[in-house]
Amino acid sequence: MPKEIKGIQLGQIKELSQLKIVRIFNEKWIHNLVSHPRPQRPGLGLTGYLKHLQAGRIQVFGKTEVGYLHNLKDEDRSRCLKNYFSLKLPGIIISENIKAESDWIAMAARYSTPILISELHTAPLISRLSAFLYQYFSKKIKMNGVLMDIMGQGVLITGSSGIGKSETALELVNKGYQLIADDVAEFYLDSNDDLIGRSNEIIKNLMEVRGLGIININDIFGTSAVLEEKKLNLVINLEKWDAKKKYDRLGEDTQYFKILGLELPLISLPVGPGRNLSTIIEVAVRNFLAKKSGKKTYLELNKESALQQDELSDPQAEVSK
Amino acid sequence: MIEKTQVIHNKLGLHARAAAKLSHLANMFTADIFLIYNEDKVNAKSLLGILTLAASVGNEIILQASGGDEQEALAAISDLFNRKFDEES
Numbered sequence: 328m329p330k331e332i333k334g335i336q337l338g339q340i341k342e343l344s345q346l347k348i349v350r351i352f353n354e355k356w357i358h359n360l361v362s363h364p365r366p367q368r369p370g371l372g373l374t375g376y377l378k379h380l381q382a383g384r385i386q387v388f389g390k391t392e393v394g395y396l397h398n399l400k401d402e403d404r405s406r407c408l409k410n411y412f413s414l415k416l417p418g419i420i421i422s423e424n425i426k427a428e429s430d431w432i433a434m435a436a437r438y439s440t441p442i443l444i445s446e447l448h449t450a451p452l453i454s455r456l457s458a459f460l461y462q463y464f465s466k467k468i469k470m471n472g473v474l475m476d477i478m479g480q481g482v483l484i485t486g487s488s489g490i491g492k493s494e495t496a497l498e499l500v501n502k503g504y505q506l507i508a509d510d511v512a513e514f515y516l517d518s519n520d521d522l523i524g525r526s527n528e529i530i531k532n533l534m535e536v537r538g539l540g541i542i543n544i545n546d547i548f549g550t551s552a553v554l555e556e557k558k559l560n561l562v563i564n565l566e567k568w569d570a571k572k573k574y575d576r577l578g579e580d581t582q583y584f585k586i587l588g589l590e591l592p593l594i595s596l597p598v599g600p601g602r603n604l605s606t607i608i609e610v611a612v613r614n615f616l617a618k619k620s621g622k623k624t625y626l627e628l629n630k631e632s633a634l635q636q637d638e639l640s641d642p643q644a645e646v647s648k
Numbered sequence: 649m650i651e652k653t654q655v656i657h658n659k660l661g662l663h664a665r666a667a668a669k670l671s672h673l674a675n676m677f678t679a680d681i682f683l684i685y686n687e688d689k690v691n692a693k694s695l696l697g698i699l700t701l702a703a704s705v706g707n708e709i710i711l712q713a714s715g716g717d718e719q720e721a722l723a724a725i726s727d728l729f730n731r732k733f734d735e736e737s
Contacts (some may be wrong), residue, residue, distance in 0.1 A: 489693070509696055511694065529699055533696060534696075
């Protein structure tokens with residue numbers, strides 16, 4: 328089940344090194360909650376048009392906002408700030424290390440609003456803040472399985488406990504492919520609606536192989552054997568060989584795995600004695616890539632046999648040979 | 649499916665050795681067994697999965713089991729927690 332994110336404390340945003348926060352005023356209210364994934368520039372909100380300012384959105388001030396406030400007469404500025412801060416906004420970030428006047432700070436304090444000062448220009452500040460908040464607020468889901476990069480494709484290998492997911496993944500790592508997460512992979516939807524998988528920080532680079540225990544793939548195989556995150560393209564489910572079940576013999580079935588509103592191609596592979604899973608998975612990915620580029624072997628096979636049928640039934644064809 | 653709330657009693661919480669004992673025990677049962685903590689749900693048969701919970705002493709987790717031997721599984725696992733994973737005397 329995807330986890331609902333209620334909000335992030337301003338204190339956590341302050342700690343982000345990419346935002347280059349250099350000063351904080353009204354730090355007492357640093358626990359205010361930002362509950363909206365997009366930052367907002369107040370713009371006309373400062374003139375008194377407050378309709379589209381939303382509580383819960385972090386506010387960004389650039390030169391425009393600050394310049395506008397500076398040019399107001401004292402009593403106008405005071406009224407404008409009062410109206411603005413009375414919205415109980417979670418916090419304000421001012422870009423370019425611009426000085427915050429003491430009357431603003433006092434007014435912000437009256438409505439428990441912290442003011443953060445960043446060294447960044449407004450555009451990079453907003454884009455970094457948005458990128459962070461987008462990922463933070465995006466739907467996340469954990470799935471059991473091994474996430475690997477095989478020939479550039481993000482492949483999640485699933486299957487019940489003890490079926491040999493990790494062992495198969497180890498063989499694939501040994502063949503030169505990359506591990507992203509063993510056992511539990513965490514996914515989030517990025518702004519392109521792609522599903523991005525990564526490992527939980529605690530078990531990053533680790534793999535459990537029964538008989539060997541927990542091993543660190545980064546230590547054993549080196550940094551080229553691990554990846555931080557990867558877009559998911561394909562799900563391969565390993566299952567116990569069931570003689571009664573009908574397996575795809577032609578390669579024409581397309582199954583889908585549904586997750587967070589997306590449909591990903593799914594391949595079910597039966598595990599049986601004498602089946603070299605790592606090779607089968609490798610070939611499954613090659614085949615997936617071939618299918619993606621429009622190659623369908625079973626259709627070509629149909630064409631071939633239809634052609635032969637035609638030749639047999641058509642006496643003219645016999646003659647012309 | 650049955651559920652039970654379980655408090656973690658051992659000092660170190662669900663650290664590696666405790667997680668290993670827990671997943672080893674869970675693997676003895678055919679039932680599907682899950683641990684739920686902080687809205688995270690992990691398979692109790694997966695050692696690395698248990699580690700991702702980072703649950704420590706005093707925390708409450710929910711044990712969930714479904715399938716043939718779910719009763720026995722939950723009783724045995726709860727007992728392991730209550731015995732503090734046999735690591736403190």
